[in-house]
Amino acid sequence: MSKYTSVQLHCLLVVITLGVALLSEMGGAVAKQNLPKALVPEKKLEAKIVEAMKQRESKGTSIKSFNSIILKFPKIDMSLRKCKATFQQFDEDANGVIDRQELKNCFRELKINFTEEEVSDLFEACDISDEMGMKFSEFIVLLCLVYLLKQDPTGLHVKSRMGLPELESTFETLVDAFVFLDKNHDGHVSRREMVEAINETTSGGRSSGRIAMRRFEEMDWDKNGMVNFKEFLFAFTRWIGIDNDDEEDDNVAENN
Template sequence: MGAAVTKSEALQKEWVPETKLEAKIIEAVQRRASRGTTMKSFNSIVLKFPKIDDGLRNCKVIFQEFDIDSNGSIDHSELKNCLRKLEISFEEDEISDLFKACDINEDMGITFTEFIVLLCLVYLLKDDSSTLQKQWRLGMPKLEPTFETLVDTFVFLDENKDGYVSREEMVRAIDESGERSSGRIAMKRFEEMDWDKNGMVNFKEFLFAFTQWVGIDENEEEDDDDNNGKA
């Protein structure tokens, strides 16, 4: 007899994506999940944090290159220029949807942390694009494996492969790590991911939380800029 389905997992199965972009992301995650995951445990993920942190910081080179006015954020026109120079083809409405999805504070600008999330979403959506792979291999050799690790981590957590991580999936993943306080840790991690508090975490929410877990934040970026100015 199979395990009983919890209320939140039942709701998760009935969840309908709110936007066309979210539907595309779910489809892309599920395609990627069909190839399996190399992650064996939550502990194996934690051990990768330093390497992921190092890889994500390489995004700053691209960010600074396309922040034409050097105001600390990328506007809609700068984003279009960025994607064009990276030879990544998106329709106008897709670019607008990406911009809106990643502009969390709705200030009409993509900050560095938001840019990391945006690039990873682009990687997921275009992971079959030979042009994209060629560009990133030539220009940013650490980006592709870093983004692949993030996708691989989400696939590991998304046990039922429906494109979302539920609270129960997070608890099971961390319970298997053997930590004494695994339940409390799992709940804290899940709350950090579940920004809209609907009991389910999509790939975008996961990415924003992960940048915080590995130590990428906007305040640190501002401190770096201040220190560079004093040098």
Template structure:
């Protein structure tokens, strides 16, 4: 995810995105961060877990609609048709990039949890496209994905499009009042988000961690058994 290019302060790193799609994610998140966040603490995010979980599961109908062969995954061609039906004006390169970015298992197909992450990234990059929900008969996708964008903005204290360890500690401390266990809690949550273990978390990594926190991955594993 991103490469370090130098220090601004002793504890601050400047990161360059490793891909075009990551650069677009970072730019979109920086624009959104200028609006601020309604989240007041990490507990506020946790309290939203059940409602977001319910909203995610309503998105299953979208997934099934575009899983044309009903094999439980969406391949690249099915995703391309999905974008065409939604009139999402992504280039072929962007579609390939976002597919590869969300294909976390690198198995060339997209499971439901990966598809949720992809939809949320599309919402971040092109909100108008997904808000045309009448085309796919979906629930309110803005209500589904905006809390996740809002949560990331809350964590990204310096509004650079990434969450660092120090920012995670700060967010947890705001909730716990600096209790002795807060540092351990922050590090555990951060490690769950930092998929590539490079010390910085982008929005995609945050989303994949979130699907695990609310149990989407576990539910998929149970269905596969």
């Protein structure tokens, strides 16, 4: 005969269930605190980026396959590297990074009309190295986010200008590539959408599935199963080797 009544067993089950749920929630909170600064979601900025992307996605994309994105790598690489002079121009103390004040000066010079809060949010989102300043690859990501946000017809930045017309076609290509991957146009790319994009180009065998998963894991920094535009941009700079320039600059600085 059981030492517990049915009522007692029911109460015990409820207590255990609540305990597990509480521990899970606490574990999630601790995990979030332990994440690098760049991986803690910037909810307000992220919401703006997602909304701007949805608006852009309503216009469709000219990209027809993942291979066509890869074929654009050399041209994109060349265009982005030309931005190095702009980066060095606004790195006023020539220490290899752009700090908050230098970014504000940059925005004023380029006539980018964002609020103080928006500039701060962008800086926090893109300074993933947490070195109190943005490296070249981080600066490129920030400019591309600015390009997307200023295209938002529901926002306040429709009339803003970056002052970098030669880069705008490259940034549009990057936006176009993300739109191609985001099949359901919700502002994020899922694993399923990445596999679908790869399979549209290949025969859809096991190797293509592995390629899709590998590319997706490279993009999904916070491992939440969804890739936002910022994560996509940081992955893209690694794919074309822009982040290698940052490492070379760091080595030069250490040797001097």
